[in-house]
Amino acid sequence: MAFTYAISGGDWARIAPELALLVAALLVMLVDALIPARLRGALVIIGVMGVLAALAGVIMLYASSGSPSAFGGMVTSDPLALFATLVILAATGLSLLLSPGYIERQGTRQQGEFYALVMLAATGMVLMAASTNLMMIFLGLELLSLPLYVLCAFAPGQQRAQESGMKYFLLSSFASGFLLYGMALIYGATGATNLGGINHFVATHAMSATAGFGPILLGGMALLAVGLAFKVSAIPFHAWTPDVYQGALTPVTALMSVGTKMAAFVALIRVFDVALAPVRADWQGIMWALAILTMVGGNILAATQTNVKRLLAYSSIAHAGYLLIGIALGTQAGIAALLYYMAAYAVMNVGAFGVVLALERVAGLGTNLDDYRGLASRRPALAAALAVFLFALAGIPGTAGFVAKYAIFAAAVTGGHAELTIIGVVASMIGFYYYLRVIWAMYFVPAPDMPAAEAANANPHLSLAGLNSAVVTKLAASGTPLAFSAGLALALALIGTLGLGIFPAPLISLARQAAGLP
Amino acid sequence: MLLSLNSFLVLGALLFCIGLFGALSKRNAISVLMGIEIMLNAVNITLVAFSSAFQHSAHGARLSGQVFAVFIITVAAAEAAVALATIIAIYRRKSSVDVTEINMMKW
Amino acid sequence: MAPFVPILIMMGLAFAFVVLVTIVTFILGPKKPTPQKNAPYECGISEITPPQRRFPIKYLVTGMLFIIFDIEAASLVPMAVLMKRLGVTGLIELVTFIAILLVAFLYVWRKGAFTWE
Numbered sequence: 116m117a118f119t120y121a122i123s124g125g126d127w128a129r130i131a132p133e134l135a136l137l138v139a140a141l142l143v144m145l146v147d148a149l150i151p152a153r154l155r156g157a158l159v160i161i162g163v164m165g166v167l168a169a170l171a172g173v174i175m176l177y178a179s180s181g182s183p184s185a186f187g188g189m190v191t192s193d194p195l196a197l198f199a200t201l202v203i204l205a206a207t208g209l210s211l212l213l214s215p216g217y218i219e220r221q222g223t224r225q226q227g228e229f230y231a232l233v234m235l236a237a238t239g240m241v242l243m244a245a246s247t248n249l250m251m252i253f254l255g256l257e258l259l260s261l262p263l264y265v266l267c268a269f270a271p272g273q274q275r276a277q278e279s280g281m282k283y284f285l286l287s288s289f290a291s292g293f294l295l296y297g298m299a300l301i302y303g304a305t306g307a308t309n310l311g312g313i314n315h316f317v318a319t320h321a322m323s324a325t326a327g328f329g330p331i332l333l334g335g336m337a338l339l340a341v342g343l344a345f346k347v348s349a350i351p352f353h354a355w356t357p358d359v360y361q362g363a364l365t366p367v368t369a370l371m372s373v374g375t376k377m378a379a380f381v382a383l384i385r386v387f388d389v390a391l392a393p394v395r396a397d398w399q400g401i402m403w404a405l406a407i408l409t410m411v412g413g414n415i416l417a418a419t420q421t422n423v424k425r426l427l428a429y430s431s432i433a434h435a436g437y438l439l440i441g442i443a444l445g446t447q448a449g450i451a452a453l454l455y456y457m458a459a460y461a462v463m464n465v466g467a468f469g470v471v472l473a474l475e476r477v478a479g480l481g482t483n484l485d486d487y488r489g490l491a492s493r494r495p496a497l498a499a500a501l502a503v504f505l506f507a508l509a510g511i512p513g514t515a516g517f518v519a520k521y522a523i524f525a526a527a528v529t530g531g532h533a534e535l536t537i538i539g540v541v542a543s544m545i546g547f548y549y550y551l552r553v554i555w556a557m558y559f560v561p562a563p564d565m566p567a568a569e570a571a572n573a574n575p576h577l578s579l580a581g582l583n584s585a586v587v588t589k590l591a592a593s594g595t596p597l598a599f600s601a602g603l604a605l606a607l608a609l610i611g612t613l614g615l616g617i618f619p620a621p622l623i624s625l626a627r628q629a630a631g632l633p
Numbered sequence: 634m635l636l637s638l639n640s641f642l643v644l645g646a647l648l649f650c651i652g653l654f655g656a657l658s659k660r661n662a663i664s665v666l667m668g669i670e671i672m673l674n675a676v677n678i679t680l681v682a683f684s685s686a687f688q689h690s691a692h693g694a695r696l697s698g699q700v701f702a703v704f705i706i707t708v709a710a711a712e713a714a715v716a717l718a719t720i721i722a723i724y725r726r727k728s729s730v731d732v733t734e735i736n737m738m739k740w
Numbered sequence: 741m742a743p744f745v746p747i748l749i750m751m752g753l754a755f756a757f758v759v760l761v762t763i764v765t766f767i768l769g770p771k772k773p774t775p776q777k778n779a780p781y782e783c784g785i786s787e788i789t790p791p792q793r794r795f796p797i798k799y800l801v802t803g804m805l806f807i808i809f810d811i812e813a814a815s816l817v818p819m820a821v822l823m824k825r826l827g828v829t830g831l832i833e834l835v836t837f838i839a840i841l842l843v844a845f846l847y848v849w850r851k852g853a854f855t856w857e
Contacts, residue, residue, distance in 0.1 A: 122829050125692055141843045150848035250701050257708045264715050268722060277723050278735045285732065289656055292672035295705060296649055298674050299698075303683035306694040308701060452675050551711075711812035713805055714804040721800060 122186060129185035129192045130170030132200050133241050136207075139165020140234035144289070147227025154532070155226040159215050159600070162230045166208040169241070173200050188309050190245045198454055198629035199244035199381045202461045205611070206373035207237040209604045210366040215474050216598030221270045229269060232262040233370065243378035248309040248386045249298045252382050254593055256346065259378060260287055263371055267363040279362025286355040287345070294342025302336030304328040318393045333397060338384065340401050346379040347435045349405045350412040360428035361482075365472035369465045369519040372431045374597055376438070377457050383442050384450055395445050402443035407538055409436030413546040423471055424482045426549060427464070429506060433546060434460055437539055440523050444530040451630035452522040455623055458516035459615050463507035466608030467556060470501040473597050473605070487553060489562025497597070498557045507612045509550040515615035522623070641682030662720045662730040666713065673709045677702045695725035799855050812841060 127134065143161050148393065175191045176183075183193040190196075196409040212232060218229055243255025264287070268280025302308050305316040305328070323329045360368045387398055413433030419607050420426035438460075441453025474490075474497065475481050492496040507514035520543065527535040597605075615622060627633070652675055655668025684698025724730050781852065826833075848854065850854055 122833075137840075141840065144843055144847045148847050224712065250697070250704060253701075254708070257712070261711055262713055264719065267720050272726070274726060277719065277726065280719050281662065281723055281732075281735055284712075284719060285662070285669075286658075288669050288712055288716070289672075292649075292652070292656075292669055292676065295673065295676040296679065298701075299645075299679040299683065302698060303686075306687055306690055308697040309693075312693070534648070544668060700818060703818060704742050706814050707811050714807045717804055718801075 125181075128179075129176070129183065130190055130242075131175060132169040132204070132350040133238055133245065135168035135172050135378030136165050136234050136238040136241060139168070140231045143227055143231040143234060147231070151376070152224070152585045156215055156219065157228050158230045159211055162211045162234055162596075163208060163233055166204050166211065166237075169200070169237075170204055173197050173204070173538075174537050181277055184247065188311060189248045189251050190242070190246060194625075194629040194631075195381060195384065195450075196245040198458075198625060199377050200241050202377045202454075202458050203237060203240045203244065203374045205458075206370055206377070206465055207233065207459050209462075209469070209608055210370040212604035212607075213369065213465075213472055214366045217366065217475075217601065219366060221273070221477060223271060223364075228481075228556050229266070229362040232266050232269075233367075236262040236266065236370065237374065240374040244279075244381040246382070247310050247385065249302065249310070249313075249386075252386070253291075253295060253298065255378065256291070259375060260291070263367070263375070266367040267359055267371075267625075269367070271362055275362040276364065277362075279359045280439050282355055282362075284358040290342050290345030290463045292353070293338045293345070297335045297338030297340070297342055300331050301339065302335075304332035304335060304583075310385055313390070315392040315595065317391060322394055322397075324397075328353075332394070334439075336391065336394075336398050342399065343379055343383050343386075347376050347383070347438070348432050348441060349435055350409045350432065353409070353413070353432045356424050356432055356434075357428040360431070361422065361425045365424070365468050365475060366590055368428075369468035372428075372468070373457075373461045376435060377433075377461070380438060380453060380457060382440070384426045384453070387442060388445050388450060392445065393616065399443060401444060402439060403492050403532070403535070406436055406443045406535060409433070409439055410539055410542040411545075414542045414549075418545055418549045420549070421484050423487060423553060424475075424485060425470075426456055426484075426553070427467055427471065430546070430549070431464065434464075434508075436522065436542070440532075440535050440539065441463040443535065444524065444526060444532060446530045446633065447630045448505035448526040449523070449530055451623070451632055452519075452526040454626040454629050455522050455619070456519035458622055458626070459507070459519040459612075462608045462615065463504050463514070463516055466605060466612060467504040467508060469601065469605045469608060470497050471506065473497055473601060484553065484556055488560040490557040493562060499535065500609055501557065502554050503609060503612060505550040505554055506597055507616065510548050513613070513616050515612050515619070518616055518619040518623075569588075570622070589606060638682055638686045641678060643683075645675045645679035645682065648678060649732075651675075651721060660731050660733050662716075662723070662732050662735075666716050666720070670709055670713065673705055677705055680705075805848060806852060809841065809845070 139161055142165075143158050146161065147155060147158055175195075178195055179192075183191045183196075185191065211230065214229065214233075218226060223229060239255050239258030239262070241255075242258060243252055244257050246252040264280055264284045266281045268277045268278075270276035298308070299464070301313060305313045307316060309312050310402070317332075320328070322332065324333060345352040345355075360372065363371070386403070391398060410433060413429055413431075413436050417426055417429030417433060420429055434456075438453050438456055440457070441449040444447075471482060473492070474486065480486075490501075503514065507516035508522040510516045520539075524536040524539055527533065649672050652668045652673075655671060656665050657668075659668060660664050662702030680698040680702045684695055684702075687694045687698070700728050723735065727734065815837070816834070819830065823830060823834075
């Protein structure tokens with residue numbers, strides 16, 4: 116067979132968002148190497164401009180016609196990829212805006228590195244969502260994971276952060292091993308790594324579970340499912356999530372809770388719901404069980420938490436469970452609901468982490484539920500914002516979370532899996548309990564009467580953390596003023612949460628288009 | 634064909650299990666890392682074995698496995714570098730690389 | 741199986757060599773232990789920290805950077821094999837790849853990672 120190589124400028128235009136993010140990351144690194152240290156905080160501007168340029172690229176690609184596939188079927192810019200890119204860009208942009216002020220407060224002096232790594236992780240997420248080849252899915256996954264390993268361990272001298280980075284690395288690369296072995300077996304069974312080829316092979320060959328390529332394909336599917344379930348933190352592969360989310364810097368947690376999930380869910384859609392659709396009967400049970408375990412388990416475990424950051428980590432596991440319903444259904448309506456859910460989750464979850472970040476002091480202090488007591492009287496605006504985000508996460512009508520939950524549960528009923536809806540609704544009831552517990556603490560429990568300075572001195576964690584008196588004094592001033600950019604990010608997230616709840620139609624039609632529905 | 638495809642697949646599977654066992658049973662972070670690297674290399678063997686078995690198929694089917702293996706080698710090196718840096722950062726602080734001692738956060 | 745017999749013989753020889761050398765040095769090496777020789781140096785206070793303590797290596801960063809930049813060469817091999825057929829587009833892609841690496845190189849250089857103590 117003759118070797119043909121036909122890559123043109125058109126192919127490069129198809130990955131415009133990835134290119135914009137990558138160029139922004141490289142620019143951050145170059146400029147960081149040249150400017151004096153005190154100006155490094157301003158590098159966030161380059162990052163935000165990169166996100167905006169990528170957004171322009173997405174709009175350009177939405178408007179363009181012609182085959183979305185590029186680089187010989189390696190990547191695509193179909194509506195699914197573009198929708199996922201939008202969600203990832205929203206999460207990246209908001210996380211970038213939340214960072215200035217906060218990362219300096221945590222003792223970071225290498226802001227350039229931080230922003231460059233965030234941009235590289237975003238590039239990986241977008242690339243993974245655009246991949247139509249197992250190889251590219253793996254490369255995208257690693258391009259998003261490697262910067263996140265570093266970002267998790269980023270806070271200098273904070274043991275929790277290092278522990279978070281270490282755990283994330285060990286468990287995530289462990290999962291990568293399973294994922295890769297699954298990919299290798301699928302390649303061996305079907306003779307293809309591009310998803311179109313896999314789909315063609317599976318559709319044209321009858322599979323037997325005991326003979327021929329059957330056992331290899333089944334093994335590959337199982338291992339791939341395990342690997343991706345790790346990445347979306349589905350129970351029972353969730354053990355890393357709370358520790359990593361709690362220990363990492365909060366903007367990083369916000370980014371990875373949304374961006375990684377979005378990218379991994381698109382990979383799940385492309386591999387299972389599209390490429391392996393002909394053998395749905397063989398994998399649907401796994402996804403069904405994962406969805407139920409994750410919904411119920413995530414909500415029950417979250418209900419016992421006393422640290423708000425950790426609570427949000429478990430809540431993110433629970434939400435992965437609702438999202439898995441969309442995968443388990445395997446219908447286009449399910450995929451459309453999943454995508455809308457993910458977009459809603461992006462704004463409300465980043466918003467919730469944004470408020471946590473605004474209240475957090477150095478070394479993870481100030482994130483316990485007790486620290487939120489009486490917040491409504493101390494910081495009324497922040498308390499109100501957090502209340503809105505938590506109501507949205509719980510799924511109260513009028514917020515994006517309600518529309519999202521309604522869409523996914525409705526899709527489950529029409530898809531013939533009413534039992535998933537029933538279990539999902541019951542699990543959400545447990546969810547109400549712990550979200551409302553935070554709101555209760557903020558509004559109806561009086562603040563501790565100890566003056567802030569005494570409270571800080573009496574706190575046994577301080578001596579453990581080995582902080583000097585200057586830091587304690589800083590801690591005593593419990594209200595760090597909100598940075599302008601963080602305020603902007605919270606306002607945007609608030610608008611998104613309420614806007615998507617009250618006017619969901621445009622985004623729903625976009626999600627339906629991405630799922631291939633009219 | 635000197636050895637059948639199955640021999641290489643069994644070798645890959647055994648190596649994967651050895652790596653898995655190492656990653657799960659070792660307490661030293663470096664040993665865990667080595668276990669993970671062995672798992673990745675087991676995948677490489679499997680990929681190249683399949684690629685060799687597809688030698689009479691179309692171009693794409695044959696080369697995909699080999700290219701995939703090259704990518705895995707590259708990524709594994711980058712992972713190792715990041716991991717070593719993290720392990721050193723933890724060692725400087727705790728004078729230990731025992732993964733069972735990395736336990737500030739629980740439940 | 742026949743073509744692998746030389747490899748098996750080679751492995752056997754390598755193993756036998758290691759065992760042989762270990763045994764021979766153990767037998768031939770002079771051993772005159774005295775209590776003084778076995779005791780800790782001079783004063784006899786047992787060690788406070790384990791004697792085989794690891795010490796920081798100065799070239800750690802250099803080593804890690806070497807791993808990364810070195811292994812990128814593996815990505816270049818397939819491209820080099822096909823360079824003629826890839827043509828100008830392939831060359832541009834190769835240059836882009838190197839340019840990205842160069843940015844990383846400039847960054848670590850400016851950050852002083854190559855400064856030798």
